Each structure stands twice: as C-alpha cells, then as structure tokens.
Amino acid sequence: xxxxxxxxxxxxxxxxxxxxxxxxxxxxFCERAGILNLGIEGTMFIGSxxxxxxxxxxxxxxxGVLAAVVSGMLGGLIMSLFAVxxxxxxxxxxxxxxxxxxxxxxxxxxxxYGIQRIQPAIKPFQALSPFDDLPVLGPIFQQYALTYIAxxxxxxxxxxLYRTNFGLSIRSVGENPEAADAAxxxxxxxxxxxxxxxxxxxxxxxxxxxxxxxxxxxxGIISGRGWVCIALIxxxxxxxxxxLWGALLFGLIEALQLRLQTTGLKLxxxxxxxxxxxxxxxxxxIAGRNATGPAAVLKPYKRx
Numbered sequence: 001x002x003x004x005x006x007x008x009x010x011x012x013x014x015x016x017x018x019x020x021x022x023x024x025x026x027x028x029f030c031e032r033a034g035i036l037n038l039g040i041e042g043t044m045f046i047g048s049x050x051x052x053x054x055x056x057x058x059x060x061x062x063x064g065v066l067a068a069v070v071s072g073m074l075g076g077l078i079m080s081l082f083a084v085x086x087x088x089x090x091x092x093x094x095x096x097x098x099x100x101x102x103x104x105x106x107x108x109x110x111x112x113y114g115i116q117r118i119q120p121a122i123k124p125f126q127a128l129s130p131f132d133d134l135p136v137l138g139p140i141f142q143q144y145a146l147t148y149i150a151x152x153x154x155x156x157x158x159x160x161l162y163r164t165n166f167g168l169s170i171r172s173v174g175e176n177p178e179a180a181d182a183a184x185x186x187x188x189x190x191x192x193x194x195x196x197x198x199x200x201x202x203x204x205x206x207x208x209x210x211x212x213x214x215x216x217x218x219x220g221i222i223s224g225r226g227w228v229c230i231a232l233i234x235x236x237x238x239x240x241x242x243x244l245w246g247a248l249l250f251g252l253i254e255a256l257q258l259r260l261q262t263t264g265l266k267l268x269x270x271x272x273x274x275x276x277x278x279x280x281x282x283x284x285x286i287a288g289r290n291a292t293g294p295a296a297v298l299k300p301y302k303r304x
Contacts, residue, residue: 009255011140014147015213017244017251019044021150022205023229024236024243025157026072026198031233032161033194034174034296035083038094040202041226042101043075047203049105052210052217053112056122064211065146065204072203075101076195084191087300098226106219124215146208151244153201158240170194174294177301187301202226224277231280235287238294246283253279 023044030037037043047068055064075097082093113120125144131137161167169190172180177187205225210217228250235249236242257272 005259007139009252009259011142012255012258013248013251014140014143015251016254017247018144018147018150018212019205019208019225020229020232020247020250021154021243022201022208023226024232024247025150025153025240026201026205027229027233028157028198028236028238028240028243029161029170029194029201030076030079030198031238031297032174032294033170033191034177034294034299034301035079035191035195036090036094036230036297037076037079037083037097037195037198038091038230039075039079039097039101039199040094040229041222041224042098042105043072043199043202044206044222044226045098046075046101046105046206047072048206048210048221049109049217050203051207052122053108055211056120061122061125061211065207068203068207069200072199072201072206073196074199075203076197076199077192079199080192080195083300084188084195087302090298090300109217119216119218121216122211125212144208144212146204146212154240154244157243161240166190171294173301174296177296177299181301181303187303191301202229205229228277228280231284234291234293235280235283237287237291249283250276250280 023040026043027037027040050071051064051068053064054067055061058064078100079093079097082088082096083090125146127142127144128148129138129142131141159167161170169180169185172183172185173187173190180190181187206222209221214221232243232246232250235246253276257275261272
C-alpha cells in the first residue's frame with residue numbers, strides 16, 4: 001500500500017459518508033422532536049428514485065435534488081399523520097412508511113421506465129476541485145457539491161437546534177411534550193415540521209446515491225443505509241457535532257473494504273461487505289452504554 005492508496009481512501013471516505021450525514025441529520029431532527037422515524041429507509045429510497053426521474057426528465061440535476069427534497073417532506077408528512085396525529089405506534093408507522101414509499105418507488109419506476117434490459121442512466125454530478133493545485137489536499141477534497149453541503153449542514157443543524165427558538169421548541173417536545181404544551185408550544189405542529197425537515201434531508205441522502213455518484217437508479221441502491229443512520233444517531237448521542245465522526249467511521253470502513261477486495265486477499269467477498277456493519281455494531285455497543293436520548297421518543301402525545 002502506497003501513499004496514494006491512503007489519499008484515495010480518505011477521499012472515498014467523505015463520498016461514502018455523504019448520504020449517511022444527510023440521513024443521520026434527518027433522523028436527528030425527528031428524534032429530537034420525540035419521533036423515532038423508521039421510515040428513513042423508504043424515504044431515502046423514494047428520494048433516490050424521484051431525484052433520478054426528475055433529473056432524467058428535465059436534464060437538471062439540481063431540479064432532481066429539489067424534487068427529492070419535496071418527496072422526502074411528503075414522506076415525513078405521511079409519518080406525521082400516523083405517528084403524531086393518530087398516535088400510532090412509532091415502530092409500526094415507521095416500518096409501514098418504509099414499505100409504502102419503497103413499494104411506491106418501485107411501482108413508479110416500472111410505470112415510467114418499464115422493463116428494460118439496459119438500466120436507464122444520466123450524467124451524474126461532477127466532482128469539484130477547489131484545491132486542485134495542492135499535492136495532498138487536492139485529491140482529498142475533490143468532492144461533490146452535495147458533500148460540501150452535507151458538511152456545512154452539521155454546524156447549521158447545531159445552530160438551529162441550540163441557538164433558535166424553533167430548535168428549543170423541538171428539544172422541548174422531544175423531552176417533555178406536556179410541559180411544552182403548557183408553555184404554549186403546539187406539539188403536533190413542531191413534530192410535523194421536524195419530520196418534514198428530517199424527511200427532506202433523508203431524501204437528499206438517497207438522491208446523492210442516484211444522481212451524485214451512480215447516475216442511475218437500482219432497486220438495491222440504499223442497501224440498508226437508513227438503518228445504519230439510526231445506529232449512528234445513538235453513536236452520536238443525538239448531537240450534531242458527533243454525526244460527522246460516526247458517518248466518517250462507517251465511510252472509512254466501507255471505503256477500506258472496497259479497496260481490500262482489489263488487493264487479492266483470499267477471503268469471501270461477503271466478509272468484506274459485512275465489515276462496515278460489524279464495526280458499526282461494535283461502535284454502537286461501546287457508545288450506546290452512556291447514550292441518553294430524548295425522553296419522549298416512542299411516547300405518543302395526546303393533548304388533554
């Protein structure tokens with residue numbers, strides 16, 4: 001392994017971590033408001049499809065991203081209907097949302113593209129090179145625009161949650177919705193808005209995979225990343241500042257296993273594929289011991 005191997009590994013780590021940052025930040029807003037959103041996998045999936053389909057139809061990748069945001073917000077609205085308004089068990093409503101959005105995406109894909117032997121494709125985002133003249137930073141920071149936006153969203157999410165009245169409302173309804181209601185905060189509205197914000201971020205994470213990296217949409221494009229984001233929330237202890245490190249850890253192991261497969265190691269490829277998830281489970285087990293999430297998560301609220 002030479003120096004270029006490690007430079008490429010670091011660059012790939014940021015790319016792999018990008019959809020996880022979007023998804024984990026989206027889940028962070030949901031859980032800080034007291035809602036465990038297990039619809040994240042389906043939300044990322046429909047964001048991936050809608051972003052690809054709109055980009056393919058219009059020729060604009062940014063319109064695809066915008067359409068993905070809208071689809072994710074609608075997914076959050078569906079989750080809100082069941083978990084917030086109707087008080088349905090959050091596990092059930094989240095899994096139902098994932099099944100609904102996944103099935104709807106697959107159905108619409110068949111309707112729009114039919115059954116084709118050749119997978120439809122578009123030209124994805126091109127990587128930016130702001131430090132192209134620098135020998136080490138140049139290759140590392142040759143990243144997509146959505147990657148830079150994802151990193152900038154972390155301090156923005158921290159500012160919204162901890163330095164604005166809206167963020168205070170989100171944290172209040174996530175800790176004690178009864179007290180928040182008594183203080184004049186509309187619990188239903190705050191939770192609904194948080195779910196829509198979270199859904200929009202999750203969908204961008206899915207769209208990054210289809211129109212940022214691959215330039216195509218496949219049925220296995222998300223590959224469980226939504227469930228990884230839920231684990232990363234616990235690893236980050238529900239703090240925006242730690243979301244980046246959790247996403248980079250998974251991204252590093254994922255990028256490493258892809259490169260190890262090309263080194264000639266005589267191991268079943270399934271062992272390489274499982275490596276990032278094994279590391280995630282270990283990190284979750286270690287960090288989860290002292291994790292303290294919002295007190296009202298999984299507890300439906302009904303105003304008396």
